[in-house]
Amino acid sequence: MKPAVVLYKPLADDLRQRLDAHFEVTEIEGLDEEHVKKYASVLEKAQGIIGSGGKFDQKMLDRLPQLKVASTISAGYDKYDVDALNARGILLMHTPSALTETVADLLMGLVLSTARRLPELAERTKAGEWRENVTADWFGTDVHHKTLGVVGMGRIGMALAQRAHLGFSMPILYNARRRHAEAEQRFDATYCDLDSLMAAADFVCIILPLTDETHHLINRERLAKMKASAILINAGRGPVVDEAALIHALENHVISAAGLDVFEREPLAADSPLLRLPNVVALPHIGSATHETRYAMDATGVDNLIAAFNGQVQENCVNPQVANAAGTGRS
Numbered sequence: 001m002k003p004a005v006v007l008y009k010p011l012a013d014d015l016r017q018r019l020d021a022h023f024e025v026t027e028i029e030g031l032d033e034e035h036v037k038k039y040a041s042v043l044e045k046a047q048g049i050i051g052s053g054g055k056f057d058q059k060m061l062d063r064l065p066q067l068k069v070a071s072t073i074s075a076g077y078d079k080y081d082v083d084a085l086n087a088r089g090i091l092l093m094h095t096p097s098a099l100t101e102t103v104a105d106l107l108m109g110l111v112l113s114t115a116r117r118l119p120e121l122a123e124r125t126k127a128g129e130w131r132e133n134v135t136a137d138w139f140g141t142d143v144h145h146k147t148l149g150v151v152g153m154g155r156i157g158m159a160l161a162q163r164a165h166l167g168f169s170m171p172i173l174y175n176a177r178r179r180h181a182e183a184e185q186r187f188d189a190t191y192c193d194l195d196s197l198m199a200a201a202d203f204v205c206i207i208l209p210l211t212d213e214t215h216h217l218i219n220r221e222r223l224a225k226m227k228a229s230a231i232l233i234n235a236g237r238g239p240v241v242d243e244a245a246l247i248h249a250l251e252n253h254v255i256s257a258a259g260l261d262v263f264e265r266e267p268l269a270a271d272s273p274l275l276r277l278p279n280v281v282a283l284p285h286i287g288s289a290t291h292e293t294r295y296a297m298d299a300t301g302v303d304n305l306i307a308a309f310n311g312q313v314q315e316n317c318v319n320p321q322v323a324n325a326a327g328t329g330r331s
């Protein structure tokens with residue numbers, strides 16, 4: 001008998017067929033409270049689950065007593081209580097490699113948008129305000145040859161450093177848990193402690209996962225270390241930056257601007273002060289949101305689920321150590 005799997009996001013036909021070939025699939029509309037209740041009996045039988053979003057805390061895991069594998073169609077897995085998964089021997093698969101280049105493109109887009117004020121000036125142009133050659137109040141600041149600070153030198157940090165250093169001649173500073181020889185060799189990146197990076201960079205780009213250690217890592221004191229001309233970019237996870245402290249820094253010109261794809265609460269509330277600040281470019285968490293990349297992520301999520309049920313957890317597995325306990329086959 002094929003393992004029972006719950007799918008909680010729509011997939012392209014070919015990916016759905018691939019999933020159906022391996023599993024007995026029940027598709028549900030979502031994992032919010034309403035649907036969790038509606039599909040309680042389906043969840044109770046699920047051995048696998050695949051989709052993106054949802055909160056996999058102990059309460060949710062209690063609704064999934066048969067679960068062996070969770071395949072999240074995302075790189076981040078901060079919505080999962082990994083200790084609870086480990087205790088139950090549930091494998092967690094994710095899609096870190098599928099979105100690297102696309103998120104790095106967006107980061108570079110935020111760097112350019114904030115420095116050159118692209119959204120604001122495009123709006124002013126559409127509003128008919130361009131009546132003569134622009135004067136200094138329309139000017140932005142240069143990007144090329146400015147110093148880029150990368151906080152979190154993972155795959156995306158590397159892809160950003162490549163663009164910034166090789167494409168825009170930007171010196172790279174970086175902070176990470178450990179030194180990154182390849183970044184230093186390929187992009188001449190200089191390792192810095194976080195406070196020195198904050199003080200020296202013209203652009204501080206945050207590309208960190210959300211963990212207990214990174215929550216509010218960028219706080220009022222750290223923002224105060226930045227140059228008044230510097231720009232903060234966050235496309236990792238919102239709560240890594242203390243949003244109230246950021247708003248304070250932007251309103252009081254402690255820093256010059258911010259480019260944000262992620263927020264403490266998503267979707268961002270319509271009355272957030274961030275939306276009325278002219279020096280903020282706010283995006284609706286679109287780091288990986290291209291047709292090609294979202295398809296690639298979905299495909300990786302499906303392949304991950306199949307691989308995990310075959311005991312193949314060499315790639316894309318958050319907790320390969322539980323492979324045996326999960327009883328999913330050879331490890």
Ligand code: 8YV
Binds near residue numbers: 052075
């Ligand atoms: C999306 C992301 O939020 O992969 C991640 O961690 O933040 C994004 O790609 C989403 O999870 C994809 O549906």
